[in-house]
Structure formats: C-alpha cells, structure tokens
Amino acid sequence: MTGFTLQQLQCFDAVVREGGFQAAAARLGRTHPTVFTAVGNLEAQLGLALFDRSGYRARLTDAGRSFHDKARVFLHELQALERHAAQLSLGEEGELRVVIGDLSPLPETLALLRRFFDDHPATRLHLHFEAISGPWERLFDGAADLILHHIDKSDSRLEFIDLFTVTLTPVAAPGFVDAPATEAADRLKSKVQCVIRDTARHSQPRDYFLVEGARQLTVSDQLMKRELIVQGMGWGHLPDYLIADDLAGGRLVALSGPGLTGGRAEIVAARRRDVAHGPVAERLWDHIAAQASAVVG
Numbered sequence: 173m174t175g176f177t178l179q180q181l182q183c184f185d186a187v188v189r190e191g192g193f194q195a196a197a198a199r200l201g202r203t204h205p206t207v208f209t210a211v212g213n214l215e216a217q218l219g220l221a222l223f224d225r226s227g228y229r230a231r232l233t234d235a236g237r238s239f240h241d242k243a244r245v246f247l248h249e250l251q252a253l254e255r256h257a258a259q260l261s262l263g264e265e266g267e268l269r270v271v272i273g274d275l276s277p278l279p280e281t282l283a284l285l286r287r288f289f290d291d292h293p294a295t296r297l298h299l300h301f302e303a304i305s306g307p308w309e310r311l312f313d314g315a316a317d318l319i320l321h322h323i324d325k326s327d328s329r330l331e332f333i334d335l336f337t338v339t340l341t342p343v344a345a346p347g348f349v350d351a352p353a354t355e356a357a358d359r360l361k362s363k364v365q366c367v368i369r370d371t372a373r374h375s376q377p378r379d380y381f382l383v384e385g386a387r388q389l390t391v392s393d394q395l396m397k398r399e400l401i402v403q404g405m406g407w408g409h410l411p412d413y414l415i416a417d418d419l420a421g422g423r424l425v426a427l428s429g430p431g432l433t434g435g436r437a438e439i440v441a442a443r444r445r446d447v448a449h450g451p452v453a454e455r456l457w458d459h460i461a462a463q464a465s466a467v468v469g
Contacts, residue, residue: 223236268298269318272307272319275322348363360383369392
C-alpha cells in the first residue's frame with residue numbers, strides 16, 4: 173500500500189458527510205470527476221472497497237465506515253493544528269472586539285473585562301453593546317472576537333463558558349393594570365408593552381414574550397425599559413438583578429397569569445470554533461474560564 177494524500181481523505185470525508193459525490197464536489201469547490209477519482213485512488217491504494225456502489229447511491233461498506241471513523245478524527249486534529257499555527261502567526265493583537273448583550277449584568281461583566289485589560293494595556297478593547305440577535309450577528313459576521321450573551325448551546329460552531337443565569341419577570345408599576353397581579357394577563361392586551369429593539373442589521377428579527385395585539389413601546393436597553401415601566405408608561409419583562417430593589421420597595425409588582433410567564437437566560441462568554449484566535453484572545457478566554465466559578469450565579 174502506497175501513501176494516500178490529504179486531498180483523498182478530504183474527498184472521502186466530504187462524500188460521506190454530504191451523502192454523494194456531486195454534493196461533495198460542490199462543498200469542496202471541485203469537479204465531480206476530481207472527487208470521484210480521488211476516492212477511487214484512495215480505495216486502490218488501501219486495497220479496500222470503501223463504498224458499495226451497487227445501488228443508486230454509494231453506501232459505506234463496513235470497512236469504509238471503520239476507516240472513516242479514524243479519518244474523521246485525523247481531519248479534526250489537522251484542522252485544530254492549522255488553527256493553532258494561524259494563531260501563532262498572528263502575534264500579539266493590537267485590539268480585541270467584545271460585544272456585551274442586553275441581558276448581561278454590567279457591573280460583574282465589566283469587572284471581569286477590566287481585570288484582564290488592566291494587565292494588557294497594549295491591546296485596545298473595542299466594546300460594543302447589542303441586543304437580542306445583535307451579538308450573534310456580529311460574531312458570525314466576523315465583527316466580534318467574543319460575545320457575552322445567551323446563545324444556542326447546541327450550535328457546534330460555538331464554544332462557550334457559562335457565566336450567569338438571569339431570571340426574567342413580567343412587571344408593571346403598581347396600579348398600571350386594573351386587576352390583581354395574578355389576574356393581569358388578559359388585561360395586558362389593551363396596555364402598552366415595553367420591548368427591547370433588536371440591533372441585528374440583516375438577520376431575521378426575533379421577539380420574546382410579546383403579547384399578540386398589544387401596543388408596543390420600543391427601547392434600546394434594559395435601563396431605559398426599567399425606567400419607563402417604573403414611570404407607568406408600559407409593562408414588560410425585566411432581569412432579576414435590575415428589579416430586585418424595585419420589587420422589594422413596591423415600585424414594581426410582578427405580573428402573572430395564564431399565558432404570561434417569565435423566563436431564564438444563561439449568559440455565557442462565546443466565540444467561534446472555526447477561526448484562529450491570537451495569543452491575547454487566548455489569554456482572555458483562559459482568564460474568563462478561571463474567573464467563571466466565581467461569577468456564575
């Protein structure tokens with residue numbers, strides 16, 4: 173058996189993942205004959221039939237499935253090695269771009285960043301505040317190195333560090349709803365609902381906790397939203413850390429009822445797996461991981 177090539181392994185893996193030679197060629201940006209020949213040469217060099225071609229679609233043989241299990245691990249490690257080499261070539265970054273989401277508790281979040289950047293004065297911090305889908309969009313657009321926000325944890329494109337758990341409670345000023353707080357849900361359709369404006373520029377806007385048919389007052393951040401609700405200009409869902417004193421002092425009342433519930437958001441530090449991160453970004457990631465046990469709540 174002579175040595176097989178990286179291109180042959182990549183073509184073989186793409187055929188398995190995409191379910192056919194044509195789809196694999198499209199994914200790799202190569203022609204169908206190129207992929208077909210590469211896989212055929214790989215089989216000849218291995219002395220193995222990796223695919224059963226007797227049917228309409230090529231299917232993995234038992235030997236092909238076993239070989240792919242090993243090849244997949246090798247290709248994954250190769251990608252990690254390539255990213256590591258790219259990181260080493262970047263040198264010390266002159267700047268890092270961090271996005272804080274609208275539900276992150278600012279004192280704790282900023283303290284976490286301050287402790288790190290105090291020790292890295294040569295790296296300039298570009299700090300942005302975004303709401304709803306804005307942090308995700310910036311990250312996937314390549315406009316952010318790190319976000320502090322809630323994410324879809326099943327998204328394999330992301331790696332994350334758990335930081336905070338935030339509880340969201342529907343609240344209003346006392347007397348805003350002409351009914352007991354526990355019976356307020358039906359009355360809210362005729363009231364103004366305060367909502368956060370999604371700062372995403374081109375992604376599909378997302379809405380949370382909206383009451384169908386209710387009038388809306390749109391604001392840019394949670395602090396403005398809280399103040400409007402305290403002033404009796406609307407009702408809405410607010411994070412627990414922002415309203416604990418208001419609830420205790422009677423400036424706000426919690427609302428509940430059928431169809432009116434709160435929620436929870438798990439705030440994490442998140443970054444993309446598929447891009448190279450420079451040495452300062454790596455140290456920031458390690459710093460957040462080391463501090464996470466102290467801030468998780």
